[in-house]
Amino acid sequence: MAYSSCSQIPLTSISFPKNSALSGATQVPSKGFYPYRVLIHPPANSRAPQTPIAAAMQEDKGLIVETSDGKSKLRIPHVLSVAGSDSGAGAGIQADLKACAARGVYCSTVITAVTAQNTVGVQGVNIVPEDFVAEQLKSVLSDMHVDVVKTGMLPSLGIVKVFHHSLKQFPVQVEPLKAALVVDPVMVSTSGDVLAGPSILAGFREDLLPMADIVTPNLKEAAALLGGVQLATVDDMRSAAKAIHDMGPRNVLIKGGDLAASFDAVDIFFDGENFYELRSPRITTRNTHGTGCTLASCIAAELAKGSSMLSAVRVAKRYVETALDYSKDIAIGNGLHGPFDHLLKLKRDVRNSCRPRPFEPDDLFLYAVTDSGMNKKWGRSIRDAVKAAIEGGATIIQLREKDAETRDFLESAKACVEICRFHGIPLLINDRIDIALACNADGVHVGQSDMPPKVARALLGPEKIIGVSCKTPEQAHRAWIDGADYIGCGGVFPTDTKENITVGLGGLKDVCVSSKLPVVAIGGIGASNARSVMEIGVPTLKGVAVVSALFDRESVLGETRKLHALLKETALSVKG
Numbered sequence: 001m002a003y004s005s006c007s008q009i010p011l012t013s014i015s016f017p018k019n020s021a022l023s024g025a026t027q028v029p030s031k032g033f034y035p036y037r038v039l040i041h042p043p044a045n046s047r048a049p050q051t052p053i054a055a056a057m058q059e060d061k062g063l064i065v066e067t068s069d070g071k072s073k074l075r076i077p078h079v080l081s082v083a084g085s086d087s088g089a090g091a092g093i094q095a096d097l098k099a100c101a102a103r104g105v106y107c108s109t110v111i112t113a114v115t116a117q118n119t120v121g122v123q124g125v126n127i128v129p130e131d132f133v134a135e136q137l138k139s140v141l142s143d144m145h146v147d148v149v150k151t152g153m154l155p156s157l158g159i160v161k162v163f164h165h166s167l168k169q170f171p172v173q174v175e176p177l178k179a180a181l182v183v184d185p186v187m188v189s190t191s192g193d194v195l196a197g198p199s200i201l202a203g204f205r206e207d208l209l210p211m212a213d214i215v216t217p218n219l220k221e222a223a224a225l226l227g228g229v230q231l232a233t234v235d236d237m238r239s240a241a242k243a244i245h246d247m248g249p250r251n252v253l254i255k256g257g258d259l260a261a262s263f264d265a266v267d268i269f270f271d272g273e274n275f276y277e278l279r280s281p282r283i284t285t286r287n288t289h290g291t292g293c294t295l296a297s298c299i300a301a302e303l304a305k306g307s308s309m310l311s312a313v314r315v316a317k318r319y320v321e322t323a324l325d326y327s328k329d330i331a332i333g334n335g336l337h338g339p340f341d342h343l344l345k346l347k348r349d350v351r352n353s354c355r356p357r358p359f360e361p362d363d364l365f366l367y368a369v370t371d372s373g374m375n376k377k378w379g380r381s382i383r384d385a386v387k388a389a390i391e392g393g394a395t396i397i398q399l400r401e402k403d404a405e406t407r408d409f410l411e412s413a414k415a416c417v418e419i420c421r422f423h424g425i426p427l428l429i430n431d432r433i434d435i436a437l438a439c440n441a442d443g444v445h446v447g448q449s450d451m452p453p454k455v456a457r458a459l460l461g462p463e464k465i466i467g468v469s470c471k472t473p474e475q476a477h478r479a480w481i482d483g484a485d486y487i488g489c490g491g492v493f494p495t496d497t498k499e500n501i502t503v504g505l506g507g508l509k510d511v512c513v514s515s516k517l518p519v520v521a522i523g524g525i526g527a528s529n530a531r532s533v534m535e536i537g538v539p540t541l542k543g544v545a546v547v548s549a550l551f552d553r554e555s556v557l558g559e560t561r562k563l564h565a566l567l568k569e570t571a572l573s574v575k576g
């Protein structure tokens with residue numbers, strides 16, 4: 001079977017989009033249009049990352065690897081939004097910028113109109129002169145590598161023509177699998193104000209739709225494109241999708257948000273062959289202003305990253321739903337239609353990162369590590385064990401619950417986070433990044449065969465504490481490079497708590513001497529030998545981590561107090 005040079009997709013699946021002003025192929029001459037390049041469509045419902053681009057996206061932090069003349073260049077996927085400005089920043093260019101940012105894609109902008117707009121309605125529209133729209137398009141397209149163009153408010157037929165002409169002059173370079181033009185046929189705002197009159201319908205039909213890879217009308221817009229038909233049912237939406245597809249776009253998404261008497265939000269996606277009914281529970285909120293712009297931008301962003309059309313649509317729909325749900329109770333403005341929060345992920349990170357103070361190496365002074373088996377044996381809950389350890393002087397807590405059921409673990413972890421926050425003590429979770437995220441713990445401790453610290457950092461964000469188990473200077477160096485906050489070094493002494501190789505005081509010293517990170521010693525440490533550990537006297541050694549000497553005892557409080565006092569005494573004598 002033959003394969004194209006840039007993809008492992010069989011050549012038999014190549015199709016040449018007819019009349020596409022954007023998705024061209026250099027090798028295939030068009031009917032007097034500008035140069036075309038090959039666009040390879042994947043099987044519509046393919047789930048695999050189909051292209052080198054998609055693979056590179058996964059491996060290279062969202063950057064596209066381009067190779068020419070033996071040189072590799074990294075660039076970020078790029079969407080150009082051609083739309084109007086919304087002073088209230090819920091829709092239009094502002095929504096597009098936020099949606100692309102939220103989806104990890106660069107967004108350049110060409111502004112077609114400036115609207116005076118808020119949550120009440122549209123108070124004014126100032127259309128940007130056609131030649132200045134053309135100038136903006138030229139500025140962006142003549143200089144930057146745009147992957148996908150997304151259009152929103154095109155307020156006049158003249159601007160539609162200018163846009164069409166500019167794309168002929170500066171064709172977007174289409175990568176395999178990437179669609180190039182997403183058309184959101186904006187006509188009416190959420191508040192009901194007209195943003196583009198019927199005069200532009202001809203421009204949509206003649207110029208835009210034939211070159212669109214997807215068009216995303218809502219019910220009113222679909223009805224207008226079809227000359228004012230009534231769309232009242234899901235069947236009507238299917239017929240409309242088919243009829244609009246006949247106007248030339250390769251895919252159609254009819255948004256059924258306004259469908260009366262529907263408990264679900266139903267959208268119809270039609271790729272020219274198959275219909276997909278995309279259903280989700282309706283989210284009750286006033287904050288829906290900008291959903292159309294956001295959905296289209298998110299589709300464009302996913303396409304720019306190399307997604308197939310169907311998967312871009314599904315991801316975009318899920319993203320909008322999640323953002324709506326997250327924002328359903330926020331109050332911005334006094335009108336009927338408020339904006340929602342596109343950067344929810346960022347907000348969640350910020351909220352989750354609220355800790356009274358940052359991590360300090362001295363937090364490692366007396367590190368209490370729980371053990372579900374031991375607490376069970378002594379008839380205590382995890383939270384009682386944690387409370388007692390804190391009362392006894394523990395300076396940091398780790399929940400190391402190897403046998404706990406996930407739900408029970410999460411419940412206990414949430415309770416312990418509250419206790420620790422109250423006392424200003426950091427709480428870390430052993431191994432389980434998911435639990436740490438779900439309970440908003442202060443961080444995680446991972447070993448050499450657990451989640452790599454770099455991945456943990458990417459998942460947890462910059463503020464969380466990450467500890468890494470290391471037995472050698474090389475591992476300690478790696479942990480530092482990978483962005484860890486501290487190192488746990490052990491087993492210093494033999495222990496029954498964990499099957500482990502012992503490094504001894506010598507191994508501990510080697511790691512401490514080489515480490516740029518603070519170190520906590522672990523393994524077989526208790527009141528009888530803690531002094532000998534701290535007396536190795538290397539400044540990076542900040543404390544001891546202890547399981548059985550605190551928790552496999554009748555009184556956690558008493559044992560922790562005793563060890564704390566001993567460590568204090570040792571610290572004074574080591575310093576003095």
Ligand SMILES: Cc1ncc(COP(=O)(O)OP(=O)(O)O)c(N)n1
Nearest residue numbers: 430445446447448469488489522545
């Ligand atoms: C403070 C501290 N140091 C080392 C470890 C051990 O972690 P790991 O190697 O991942 O082994 P498990 O604890 O998961 O059995 C630790 N937990 N804490």
Ligand SMILES: Cc1nc(C(=O)O)sc1CCOP(=O)(O)O
Nearest residue numbers: 490491495497523524546547548
């Ligand atoms: C959890 C753990 N990690 C170790 C390592 O060597 O990395 S030793 C260990 C067990 C420590 O328990 P105790 O204080 O009861 O000896």
Ligand SMILES: [Mg+2]
Nearest residue numbers: 431446447450
């Ligand atoms: Mg581990």
